[in-house]
Amino acid sequence: MNKKTVFHGFGVLCLLLMSAVTLGAVHEVKDGESIQAAVTKAQTGDTIRVFPGTYHETVFIDKDDISLVGVIEDGEWPHLDGEKVLNDAILYSGNGFSVEWFKITQYKGNAIMGQSGNNFSIRNNWVIDTGLYGIFPEFGHNGLIENNILSEIEDAAIYVGMSDYIDVRNNQVFDNVAGIEVENSRHVLVEGNVARNNTGGILVFITPGLPIKSSYDAIIRRNFVTNNNTPNFAIPGSLVAGIPSGTGILVMSGDKVVIEDNIITGNNTGGIIVTSGDFVTEVASDKESDPHSDQVEIRNNIMFDNGNDPDGEMKLLMLSKFSTKGPDILAYQSATQKERGSCISRREAYRSYGLDEWTDCDAPTVRAVDAVVSADDIGTTRQLMTKMLEAPADPRVITADADGAEVVYSGICAGCHAYNVRLIGPPALVIQAQYGDDVQAVADYVANPERRRPDFPSMPPQGHISEEMRLLVAEYMLGLEG
Amino acid sequence: MRYRNRLATLVLAALAAGLSVVSVNAGDAYTQHCAQCHGESGAGNLELGAPNLTGLSESYISRQLSGFKAGWRDNRDLQTRTMTSAIATLDDNSLSAAVAAIARLPHQKAKKTAQTQSGDLARGKDLYTAYCSACHGTNGTGNDALGAPSLVGLDSDYMNRQYRHFVEGRRGFHPDDRYGKQMARLSLAVKDPNLIHDISSYVVQLPF
Numbered sequence: 001m002n003k004k005t006v007f008h009g010f011g012v013l014c015l016l017l018m019s020a021v022t023l024g025a026v027h028e029v030k031d032g033e034s035i036q037a038a039v040t041k042a043q044t045g046d047t048i049r050v051f052p053g054t055y056h057e058t059v060f061i062d063k064d065d066i067s068l069v070g071v072i073e074d075g076e077w078p079h080l081d082g083e084k085v086l087n088d089a090i091l092y093s094g095n096g097f098s099v100e101w102f103k104i105t106q107y108k109g110n111a112i113m114g115q116s117g118n119n120f121s122i123r124n125n126w127v128i129d130t131g132l133y134g135i136f137p138e139f140g141h142n143g144l145i146e147n148n149i150l151s152e153i154e155d156a157a158i159y160v161g162m163s164d165y166i167d168v169r170n171n172q173v174f175d176n177v178a179g180i181e182v183e184n185s186r187h188v189l190v191e192g193n194v195a196r197n198n199t200g201g202i203l204v205f206i207t208p209g210l211p212i213k214s215s216y217d218a219i220i221r222r223n224f225v226t227n228n229n230t231p232n233f234a235i236p237g238s239l240v241a242g243i244p245s246g247t248g249i250l251v252m253s254g255d256k257v258v259i260e261d262n263i264i265t266g267n268n269t270g271g272i273i274v275t276s277g278d279f280v281t282e283v284a285s286d287k288e289s290d291p292h293s294d295q296v297e298i299r300n301n302i303m304f305d306n307g308n309d310p311d312g313e314m315k316l317l318m319l320s321k322f323s324t325k326g327p328d329i330l331a332y333q334s335a336t337q338k339e340r341g342s343c344i345s346r347r348e349a350y351r352s353y354g355l356d357e358w359t360d361c362d363a364p365t366v367r368a369v370d371a372v373v374s375a376d377d378i379g380t381t382r383q384l385m386t387k388m389l390e391a392p393a394d395p396r397v398i399t400a401d402a403d404g405a406e407v408v409y410s411g412i413c414a415g416c417h418a419y420n421v422r423l424i425g426p427p428a429l430v431i432q433a434q435y436g437d438d439v440q441a442v443a444d445y446v447a448n449p450e451r452r453r454p455d456f457p458s459m460p461p462q463g464h465i466s467e468e469m470r471l472l473v474a475e476y477m478l479g480l481e482g
Numbered sequence: 483m484r485y486r487n488r489l490a491t492l493v494l495a496a497l498a499a500g501l502s503v504v505s506v507n508a509g510d511a512y513t514q515h516c517a518q519c520h521g522e523s524g525a526g527n528l529e530l531g532a533p534n535l536t537g538l539s540e541s542y543i544s545r546q547l548s549g550f551k552a553g554w555r556d557n558r559d560l561q562t563r564t565m566t567s568a569i570a571t572l573d574d575n576s577l578s579a580a581v582a583a584i585a586r587l588p589h590q591k592a593k594k595t596a597q598t599q600s601g602d603l604a605r606g607k608d609l610y611t612a613y614c615s616a617c618h619g620t621n622g623t624g625n626d627a628l629g630a631p632s633l634v635g636l637d638s639d640y641m642n643r644q645y646r647h648f649v650e651g652r653r654g655f656h657p658d659d660r661y662g663k664q665m666a667r668l669s670l671a672v673k674d675p676n677l678i679h680d681i682s683s684y685v686v687q688l689p690f
Contacts, residue, residue: 429613429671430613433664433667433668434617
């Protein structure tokens, strides 16, 4: 084979690969038919168009490059309705998955959950009361969450969990416990969202005891974070149940977080709270996670009318500072320390506490010439358009071994089970105490979970995971340490 | 203090030897066989280290009674020895009659122990939520499906002592004691007696 044919062959291969992505078949699903049946028929690269109608099902997508596209006719949406019986509307583990234009209501677990799929896009969905989470990509690299509307979610409406290189833009989240949650995730842009009337608007934090141990490099920019005063209606005992109502933006253990150009008003506890890991629980120690919030930059936000009626413990804290009102900005616990390296622009503009040791950062005047894409960097994040990757992330491959088990555990189980913190499900440490080394019993439970705890939601069945993989995951869970 | 312990020892020894003169009013099996230590109301007796029984479920109590008989709690402890010998000669019928009678007793509050210093309640709550609530329930009232008893109603001395026994392998060691083993494994996650005291201080003030 000479060089030329190699090159030629490569070209053909590239064309084939490209066509696989762009020229897949189109499958149509009409009212009364099953979306899952279409997914089962579909092959990598195919598009599934779902027409208006009501669909009571859970759709699993484990193939790569599937697009699930709702078709709206005369204002009628394709409607996934869980009737408060089904757990999840859409669960994907395939890479390159897109889902758009669905109305999703009345599920118990999630509207759209990603279980370790990379290169996803979730846009233009309308989600109401789907239980614990609305849109929840878990353990994914390179994804877009854009233009969705979510309300009445018991935990987080948009929950970026253990994921990297994610843009969350232009969504509207209201009447949820947490509006947008960036948890144990890196390289995230949260921009242009409306987060209003939640318990907490936008949260960046570390949950200890998860496989990914850090949360850093997040930009929270140009969002409207207003009136997040809904009483906390999370399941008592779960981690988010500790978020004070009236919280605009909360940074807890997050590092390198830039909060810039937001409009933050009417949040009754405080506009921005920066604190360390012991804010919601004192005991959630994880020796591999740093509980401090380092290098937080708060720049050029419009803030007023915050802190009118601080919630519970925060009220006591403010009274101890001789104030009945909460602040625009509060640094609390270790976040007050100089060595954390945080900064604030125009500090005199805000009512704030705990910022004495913070340095000043720039909030330069932005002239018209500074606003164009080609302008010089004047010390804002303006020139940065996305945190997503230039080229797609490598597809996640799940091998039938301990590595694969770690991916499955991180992508599925860790969404509800942390090591020694109570999330949605019991901590892994508790499950270890119950099961000892009985791997088989865990694998069986997971396929067919029985309701045991009246004060927890029920666990969604994971029978779609093969027996072999369930055993591997069970072994992984029972062997976890801290 | 010393004196009180000695006295308790004597009383316990006397009771265990069946020398009790506490009235045996021909009531139900509970009044006959158990009330002299656990109290007429079932609320327990701090001096004797006999816990409140009124919050416990029938299935948990029955399992504990067979456990005492089968040596699931190690007898180095005076209190355990006392309880073990108190029921040694009772047959299954009397025991189940006693259990049924306990179920009819109204719930009694946890007794306040002599311990002067309460633990840190906020920390106790956080620890309880993270490490205990998934089995003993968010409100501490137990979960029979998991074999985990209600902790509400137990006094903090008893709780702390039993917890220590799990940590030290003196309870939950027997191969047949499936639930005891689970609790024993769990107990290793929080071993510091101060933290345990924070937890029990939090639990004793939970409402029934």
